[in-house]
Amino acid sequence: MAATRGSTVGALGAEPTAADRLFVALDQHRVEGAHGGCLVEVSGIHDAPHGGAWVQIAVVGDPCQNVVLYLAAGTAVDRAIAAVDAWGRTPVADRPWSINVIQQVRLVSVRLGSVPGHERPTQSSLSAPSL
Numbered sequence: 198m199a200a201t202r203g204s205t206v207g208a209l210g211a212e213p214t215a216a217d218r219l220f221v222a223l224d225q226h227r228v229e230g231a232h233g234g235c236l237v238e239v240s241g242i243h244d245a246p247h248g249g250a251w252v253q254i255a256v257v258g259d260p261c262q263n264v265v266l267y268l269a270a271g272t273a274v275d276r277a278i279a280a281v282d283a284w285g286r287t288p289v290a291d292r293p294w295s296i297n298v299i300q301q302v303r304l305v306s307v308r309l310g311s312v313p314g315h316e317r318p319t320q321s322s323l324s325a326p327s328l
Contacts, residue, residue, distance in 0.1 A: 216242045219252055222274045228256075228285030235259075237281060254281060265295045272298055 213221070224239040240253035240263070248270030255263040264284050266277055280298045287293075 216250065218274050219250065219268075219277060222278055223252065223254060223281060225257075226278065226281060228282055230285045235262075235285070237285075252277065262289065262292070264293065267295065267297045269299070 219242055220239050223237065226237050227234050228237055236257040237254050238257050240255050240260075241251075242253075243251045245251050245267060249272070250268050252266040252268065253263065254266065264281070266280055268277055276298050280296050284292055284296060
């Protein structure tokens with residue numbers, strides 16, 4: 198499952214894959230935030246173990262503002278868009294590095310916490326050790 202800017206799906210007449218649909222929906226997506234909006238770009242889409250995908254997203258022109266989405270197999274593209282939109286509305290200092298996009302029957306939950314093992318360091322863990 199890999200989509201790239203140079204995708205040949207249309208040229209080859211092949212049906213778009215799930216990765217292609219994610220790429221088209223998220224690349225150059227406008228995210229509205231508290232301090233205006235920004236465009237995001239897809240840096241990569243990777244197969245996840247047991248199905249699903251990891252999607253790397255970054256703010257255009259500021260790759261330090263980035264997030265990785267985990268989408269379980271069968272998660273709708275609009276849930277990924279909702280997760281990116283919620284991430285964009287979160288103050289930059291509080292944005293998670295990863296989002297587990299969960300789709301449930303009749304309830305969609307976009308959890309803005311970290312995926313286990315990928316926690317954002319706290320300010321205290323970033324401080325230089327005292328001598």
